[in-house]
Amino acid sequence: MTATTVGPTTTTTGNGPGPAPAAEPAPGRRRRGLPFSGWHLLLAPLALLFAIPLIWLLLSSVMSDAEINKFPPALWPSGIHLDGYRYVLGNAMFPRWFLNSLIVSVVAVASNLLFGALGGYAFARMRFGGSKILLMLMLATMAIPFQLTMIPTFLVMKRLGLIDTLGALIVPSLVTPFAVFLLRQFFLSLPRELEEAAWIDGCSRLRVLFTIVLPLSRPALSTVAVLTFLTTWNDLTWPLIAINHDTQYTLQLGLTTFQGQHHTKWSAVMAGNVITVLPVLLAFLGAQKSFIRSITSTGLKG
């Protein structure tokens, strides 16, 4: 969680970290004495406050068992000890859980993109009986809290024989109303002339969607991908209900159980925690703009 790799969050920031440019006569800067804006005195400690728990997570994951179990505990590791990582990768089932989480998330992302695009496009551009009612029904399901559906969904999955398999995690996340609706809205905002020209040239609907519409829809597709990945990777409630056997755990469920069983092996628990958090963290730092846009787009239109 080093801060140095981070770029500007939104469009407003100019130069990132680096040597200070030669004193530019900025109109906004009128503080005497300080070589930098006074806001740093407020913002830097606040930002640090938010970062400290994550820094501590990283530090404690590389402490030795002796260091971490000292009283009072050490606040800084004496060196980089990889005992914790060795333990979770060797003795525990973290690699398996990682793979399970990856399978579930990747399938969910891919199928949300596919079914969301197909459904969203049909709702945006095709005329068929019942489309309005269906769309409204789908929208309405977004307001249904998960707690209301989780018990029957469990019973459905049990009847399908999927409980205790990754299938139970995959099936309910195959497509969300959010993906369908968001892509529909985006498709509606595209000019239809291009598609019409392609139809007249005799292109099939499917080809128009895949060769013309989807390449223009990158921002919306990335929003769907980002949010689907975030929610499936981070979910705990549903895996907790649908999975009993530890070979089928996701990382979130595995980490939680592992912590319950290894109260005293904190460095291993923290190493497992780093492994759980890292993919989302890397995805976020790598595609920060897309993340922020996804979250604000849902926020502001909600």
Added chain:
Amino acid sequence: MPPTPAPLTVAPTPAQHSLRRARRRESMTAWAWISPSVLIILGLSVVPVIWSLLLSFQANDLVTPSRWVGLDNYRALAADPHFSEAVRNTLVYTVLYVPLSLAGGLLLALALNRRIRLVGIYRTLIFVPFVISAAAQGVLFSFILDPEFGAANSLLSRIGVSAQGFLTDPKQALLVLVAITLWSGTGFCVVVYLAALQDVPQSLIEAARLDGAGRLHLLRHVTLPTLAPVSVFLVLWQIIQSLQVFDLVYVTTKGGPLGSTTVIVYFIWEQAFKSFTAGYGASAAYVLAVALCVAGGVMRFVSGRAARREEGAAR
């Protein structure tokens, strides 16, 4: 949205027939394309919603066939001290978390909304906890706040404060959970407010400046009013989130100590999947759903009125 015109050129009478055929083909394509979504979304939401309602009138242990008990579940719920405690805990959590996260988010967003060096890093650091899963947060803070081995007590002892129980202390546990969620959830409010601040019309600010408005004046009469719709959205969103809090509680306290952090969803989960009284759990879920519905309705009403008032003021 206007009804979509058929993508074909206007056809004279002989082509009428083929037009109808094209329509039918379009309709069939459309159904083929939406059927996966319809099947999964409606099948796993509309059906369960009705099933849940039926369950809430039954005694069900998730294994054997269920038995019709009428309103007994709801009656039992009304009399159950554990449920009323769960409701109370959830409300306390919500009442603390929602205003604090909004106020904190607004203040941070106002501070971050300027072109200074490093501001991108500050924003990133404040937002990053939001993408961390509740499970990871719970595990991390269980360690930091561990009464014996945790860093928090170690720091406190260095400045001469006696060791605290944190998540193991019935008086503190719920407050600690609020604090953890503030750490991870405030960033969301910051990001939404920052995006809204970009939309404050620059012309309005210029005009107010020309009229001699000071900074505070500008904030109160120009910036804050334009943030009102976003604030309404955030209030609703955060209320929904906090009424549904579960993962963090499961990971850190399992509803304890002494039931001090049993929230509604934890109660539902416990009834349905631990005690195997699924009908009872379903009735509690319905109570929660109705509460969420009411919250949504009230907010919609308020925001509608606010929007109308704003429109009136603009005119």
